[in-house]
Amino acid sequence: MIEVKDLHKSFGEAHILKGISTNFEKGKTNLIIGQSGSGKTVFLKCLLGLFDYEKGSIAYEGRIISEMKPDEKGNLRAEIGMVFQGSALFDSMTIAENVMFPLRMFTKQSKSEMEDRVDFVLKRVNLPDAHHKMPSEASGGMQKRVAIARAIVNNPKYLFCDEPNSGLDPKTAIVIDNLIQEITDEYQMTTVINSHDMNSVMEIGEKIVFLKDGLKEWEGSKDTIFKTDNKAVTDFVYSSNLFKKVRRMYIEENQ
Numbered sequence: 001m002i003e004v005k006d007l008h009k010s011f012g013e014a015h016i017l018k019g020i021s022t023n024f025e026k027g028k029t030n031l032i033i034g035q036s037g038s039g040k041t042v043f044l045k046c047l048l049g050l051f052d053y054e055k056g057s058i059a060y061e062g063r064i065i066s067e068m069k070p071d072e073k074g075n076l077r078a079e080i081g082m083v084f085q086g087s088a089l090f091d092s093m094t095i096a097e098n099v100m101f102p103l104r105m106f107t108k109q110s111k112s113e114m115e116d117r118v119d120f121v122l123k124r125v126n127l128p129d130a131h132h133k134m135p136s137e138a139s140g141g142m143q144k145r146v147a148i149a150r151a152i153v154n155n156p157k158y159l160f161c162d163e164p165n166s167g168l169d170p171k172t173a174i175v176i177d178n179l180i181q182e183i184t185d186e187y188q189m190t191t192v193i194n195s196h197d198m199n200s201v202m203e204i205g206e207k208i209v210f211l212k213d214g215l216k217e218w219e220g221s222k223d224t225i226f227k228t229d230n231k232a233v234t235d236f237v238y239s240s241n242l243f244k245k246v247r248r249m250y251i252e253e254n255q
């Protein structure tokens with residue numbers, strides 16, 4: 001579990017995060033959603049330890065980031081897998097080399113052990129024969145699967161995904177959502193996803209934190225989001241005719 005208490009973050013006079021408190025649960029897909037400028041990206045970077053914060057705390061299983069020594073932060077980093085927006089693969093490396101990169105950084109495994117682990121995770125993301133391809137030879141969906149393989153190659157306790165469906169067609173986005181959900185369940189990771197995609201929310205939103213203007217405006221699940229009367233949430237969720245129809249169907253089915 002990741003526990004956040006009264007988190008504040010500013011840049012100069014701009015107060016970006018204004019006292020956010022929430023928990024991200026183990027074995028669940030936890031989504032951070034909200035409009036552009038709501039503080040999602042800053043919040044995610046604080047969770048990752050990339051940004052310092054002025055007030056509050058972030059604790060990983062009781063370990064408070066701001067109280068960690070450099071070696072403790074290094075150990076925590078080895079427990080984290082990250083799927084970046086745009087995948088962020090190394091263009092000069094093959095797919096297998098990209099996936100192996102965290103093993104080279106954080107482990108002392110032999111080459112054969114690393115190769116076996118790379119084989120395993122590439123099979124897990126349904127890319128058993130992609131080892132020698134270059135990222136430029138892979139589709140957007142394949143690149144996202146490679147990014148997921150790289151993120152889980154170290155058996156992380158925590159998985160962070162920044163807009164994992166960005167740039168993908170709806171069908172491929174569902175495949176990526178389902179893969180993240182399956183891997184979260186299998187590995188019992190604490191998965192945190194920064195997203196603006198309502199399809200992802202409805203597919204895999206086991207825990208949802210909705211931010212507005214740097215505040216936690218609402219939290220719940222994909223089941224309870226249809227029941228809320230919070231106007232900021234309903235305006236965000238039902239900004240398209242598709243989700244207005246979905247809400248009507250949900251209300252009719254549950255009357």
